[in-house]
Amino acid sequence: MTGPPNKRQRREDYQKAQQAANHGGQIELPQKRFYRQRAHANPFSDHNLTYPTSPSQMDWSTHYPAFVSLADQDMKGGQPRRMTKQVEIADVGCGFGGLLIALSPLFPDTLMIGMELRTQVLSYVTNRILALRSQHQHQPQPQPQPQPQIRQPSTDLSSLPSPSSSSSSPGPLQNISALRTNTMKHLPNYFHRHQLSHLFLCFPDPHFKARKHKARIISAQLNAEYAFVVRPGGCVYTITDVEELAGWIVAHFSGRKVDGEEEGDDGEETVGGNGADKTKGVEELWERVSEQDLQSDACVQVMRDETEEGKKVSRNGGRKFVSVWRRREDPPWPDEVC
């Protein structure tokens, strides 16, 4: 067995070389082959993650140095620095970051965060974003100083002069970033109530085995949590190439079992309902966005064609199943109705 040690060796060599080269100026785009990691991560294990205790403790300034509030340049009392904008778009399981990079020019003034559990993949995305940022800075409007930092999302990038300090519109790709976390557990640690306008769940791990279904990123239980962070009118975007999972997604957002999936098939149930029960479950918080509305939504196009998985599915001739769910207003309390 010569595989793994060699691989790690090559990876380390590559990282060293990258770091050395970066001190020379422009950051090179990372090569994906040095960042491969198996496609699955167990969402139930602890993973040695660091995460803020609450959304107000989250320091976004290292992620978006161009959006740090100028009035608040100094750290004070351990409180994170204030930002001019809040993150409004989250890509859960961002993978290699294709979606973020494609969305960035569509919403240049909206902050977007990619959330990924796999360390290697995450460092690829952060390196990729940093490289792209530096390339953009070098090409059209040269900046006085390049950003030498790489691969350390925790270090304080914002000590560098931010490109936005002169103009009102920050440079391209300043509005995207990625961090390592387990969203199934820690979504409320990052976002306030109703903070997000878009939440993307692109090509999630299908967890084919029935006894692994609890590990799926879409479930009645988690849909309630998405409803907490997504504002009324905001949308959850889902896409998958697995037909069964597409049915599962629809079933769990709409509360209706779709064809082929029988009730109680594997002891599954939706929140708030077994079957014809009159009380509504989490589905009362979501409505499906119509096919017509999807036609005009640029996000759907990007999700289909720009994500790495989307491209791979196209290459292999697979099908893509899209469903987008709009957050309804919270239902009135029972005592408000009567």
Added chain:
Amino acid sequence: MTTPACHPFQKLCCISQSGDIHLLLVATGPHILSLDLKNGGILSRWPNDAVQSAERRSLEELGNGIMDDDPPAKRRKPNLSKRQQDEQEDESRDSSTSVEFVSERAKGQRRKKKETVKAVLPNVSHIIATLDGLRVVATTAEDKCIRVFELDSSGQLTLLSERYMPKRLCAIALSKSQSTILAGDKFGDVYALPLQPSLEKATALPSKPQLQKPKPTKPSASELTVHTKGNLEALRQQKLQKGSASKKTAPTFEHRLILGHVSLLTDLVVGADPSNDSREYILTADRDEHIRVSRGIPQAHVINNYCLGHTEFVSKLCTVPELPQFLISGGGEPSLRIYDWLRGTCVAAASLEEDLKRLISNSAFNGLKSSSIRAVSCIQAMNVRGADDLGDVIMIVVAFEGIPGISTYLFHPEKCILKQDRQYIVDANVLDIVLLKESGLMLVSLDNVHSPLSTKEPTSHALAPAIRVFGPRLEQFDGKRQFGWVGYDPATGGHGTIQIGSFEDIASKLNETLQSNDVRHEIELPSATKPDALYSTLGEFLYGLENLRKKSQGDGQEQETEELAVTHPEGR
């Protein structure tokens, strides 16, 4: 005394019924005892000997006959209801017609030979009662069962229903209407069950839910979604396989999954909206430091807010009916936090590390480093009136896991000040505490099998299971008259002076009752297990909070590198 070891009283529950009836329910191993709090006498014991022997018999039958559905590692359900037994028999009869099932059964039998089926009754893990004290809900650990009892004025417990849940239960509460049981399990899910199981619902559902339709299962993957050689081969095999009926049976009684955490649920309480009487909320705490505030049923999927700020698992939640806007939470740091839970703001917080250290050093037992960290294992609180200068305050009583002492705190709701009050040392680890609102008594159950400060070493001298009684008094403290407790010492039969009422009487009678043989559930003394284990086998059941602690940085690193090493070969 050379008494054999007895199971300690792991849970206490105080009940007041109308007509001035005050009862104490005590769980010892698989038994629930009811005691009269007026004279300390024992009123009933469940399961009583008749029930027990019948169960033993049925267990033996089960052991010889029908196979078990559970995975091999888990203990079997020791006392299946008659109904379920019938179902199982049906199942095995049915199965003889199907090829797959015959093979399944053979597997099960092979399994049985290896496994020694122990006739162990499931241990009671939680007891709660309705406000009127007429119904008691108890959960058992090993068989994941929720049992509802009727409690009459003579203290007799009559079993009304048994419901077996899919996963082990971690927390249980009753809705404000007292008609719905909320049960949170190890997988983070919370179910709502009617207190009184509706009969027509149970019969309307098919008794053998999935068995009648062994439909061909279609693999959800296809050639378009899996690409590697290995996966394609696995898919081909799956397609060749004939469909088999799902063996898993969903519970047949009415139950609704109302919310879920992707984490182990640690505690659950129902909160009342102080500004709107008709609204209630469900407050759930998990191992990942969250406290979630959801609307009450039927809208538990609407999350109102989170109460964040703990840096270790949240172990206990507590509310006080007189001041419903406050939530007291304790965690593994150890710390105590007080939230204005409807707003999600923490109004007071205290690290309990120093208090824990003091408790350990004051307890006069050796064997624990003063740097040891223990989690908050029990929080009880009550509104205290009449203390001199503070007006209404919340008295908070805190116990730590495996610590022979209690620390109390006072929270002043108007000024939002939380301060440490006093510490009470007892002679064995504290397992559970109840406060009796009317009389101000505090009852503390003690661990008689483990040595003080330890959750795995057996005691050097076997003690009878014990409940220590503390009586209330107003005393001079810091130059002010304040509320406090004074302990009854069973050895001397006294304690000093008492200013509010007299409690020695009840304390000595209770003590006498608990010494008698008929309350005891005999067990083997826990033998010291592996040197690096945190708990003895019994300790795992009685304590177990340390298992919730996340692994240290070092372990995480290892896992990280492991992940790296098994990177997918794809893409090379």
